[in-house]
Amino acid sequence: xxxxxxxxxxxxxxxxxxxGAESVVGQVVEQRRxxxxxxAGVGRLVAVGSGKGGVGKSxxxxxxxxxxxxxxxxxxxxxxxxxxxxxxxMLGARGGLARGDSxxxxxxxxxxxxxxxxxxxxxxxxxxRWRGPEEHRFAWQSVIETGxxxxxxxxxxxxxxxxxxxxxxxxxxxxxxxxDLVGSPDAVLIVTTPSEAARHVVAKSARFLEDAGVREVGxxxxxxxxxxxxxxxxxxxxxxxxARRLARDSGLELWAEVPFDPRIAADTDxxxxxxxxxxxxxxxxxxxxxxxxxxxx
Amino acid sequence: MAVVYACPACGKETxxxxxxxxxxxxxxxxxxxxxxxxxxxxxxxVRSSVEGLEERAEGVAEAAPPRPGRVxxxxxxxxxxxxxxxxxxGMVKRIYGEYAAERGIEEITPEIMDRARxxxxxxxx
Numbered sequence: 001x002x003x004x005x006x007x008x009x010x011x012x013x014x015x016x017x018x019x020g021a022e023s024v025v026g027q028v029v030e031q032r033r034x035x036x037x038x039x040a041g042v043g044r045l046v047a048v049g050s051g052k053g054g055v056g057k058s059x060x061x062x063x064x065x066x067x068x069x070x071x072x073x074x075x076x077x078x079x080x081x082x083x084x085x086x087x088x089x090m091l092g093a094r095g096g097l098a099r100g101d102s103x104x105x106x107x108x109x110x111x112x113x114x115x116x117x118x119x120x121x122x123x124x125x126x127x128x129r130w131r132g133p134e135e136h137r138f139a140w141q142s143v144i145e146t147g148x149x150x151x152x153x154x155x156x157x158x159x160x161x162x163x164x165x166x167x168x169x170x171x172x173x174x175x176x177x178x179x180d181l182v183g184s185p186d187a188v189l190i191v192t193t194p195s196e197a198a199r200h201v202v203a204k205s206a207r208f209l210e211d212a213g214v215r216e217v218g219x220x221x222x223x224x225x226x227x228x229x230x231x232x233x234x235x236x237x238x239x240x241x242x243a244r245r246l247a248r249d250s251g252l253e254l255w256a257e258v259p260f261d262p263r264i265a266a267d268t269d270x271x272x273x274x275x276x277x278x279x280x281x282x283x284x285x286x287x288x289x290x291x292x293x294x295x296x297x
Numbered sequence: 298m299a300v301v302y303a304c305p306a307c308g309k310e311t312x313x314x315x316x317x318x319x320x321x322x323x324x325x326x327x328x329x330x331x332x333x334x335x336x337x338x339x340x341x342x343v344r345s346s347v348e349g350l351e352e353r354a355e356g357v358a359e360a361a362p363p364r365p366g367r368v369x370x371x372x373x374x375x376x377x378x379x380x381x382x383x384x385x386x387g388m389v390k391r392i393y394g395e396y397a398a399e400r401g402i403e404e405i406t407p408e409i410m411d412r413a414r415x416x417x418x419x420x421x422x
Contacts, residue, residue, distance in 0.1 A: 118347075121343070152340075156339075
């Protein structure tokens, strides 16, 4: 507080001569410039989201990234699920992040995918704990998470990429955060299970993306069918034709119906996406086809 | 922390008291109130906002070759480093790291930091 008889005068915003040196606006503009510059070498930015958790979104992201990289493309994968990171483990990327000349370099995962994940920064098994006052945590933590996402995009030496896959945390509002940072992604995958319970959530995501002007949006129905290990006959795991009805009702294109395969979870847990470990299996073929659809503008 | 603003028209002074929540909110934008004298370090916000993160963020990725002369930090030295303001901490750490690496020192201790400060004129760091 000002005290004493001396009248202290602080420079106000209008008097700042050099915006770059001191103004808040100048710093934000510089942040955005750095972000644009860093992403200028990315051919396609593909976001993978879901309305709710537990639908296998990260496994889909890992397999799409690995399939694209295995086909000879330069691919990056950013785990934007800061509180529950899993992409590094699923892609077999380990260790920390090495410093480069202008930022941090991504770790290398399966098929050479460049991976960045909070998993690579915190100790194994350690929870992500954000520093700050407990009071009003709900207010400031969201801001910090957006800032962290911005840094993972702008402070990593992604280089020239054909595709950068962003694995988002569940929830439509996470798409909003991404769009606010980078504008409309080139494509968005909405991953869901083809169940009646998902209908409302998928519709909400579809409406949001339409309003945001995202032109390419594909619905991915995960765990759509189950194949008998004995005779190989495939049956729907949820309601018959559920995926197609979900796509029709939400106004989205159905880009993939991925069969349930216990190898997906088992192999990605070992850091080897099924598109690489068992490419002949129906689930792997479905994911590889999805990857090609994602890469094509 | 208190900030006093003066109206450019009439000169009336108004005090704004900043509380920890507001301070955290602003820092979450990656903004330095009062401006920056040095550019931000890569992943500066992430590394200063997550507990236990700084050391691991300097680690070497599996596929990359090991950096020659990589030094360790003692517990006491790490504690002293944490007292350095976050927006220059990365730069300060790099300076001490390079000092140690050039001299073949394997572990940075508070004594090494004192020696570096004296030799390199880093008083206050």
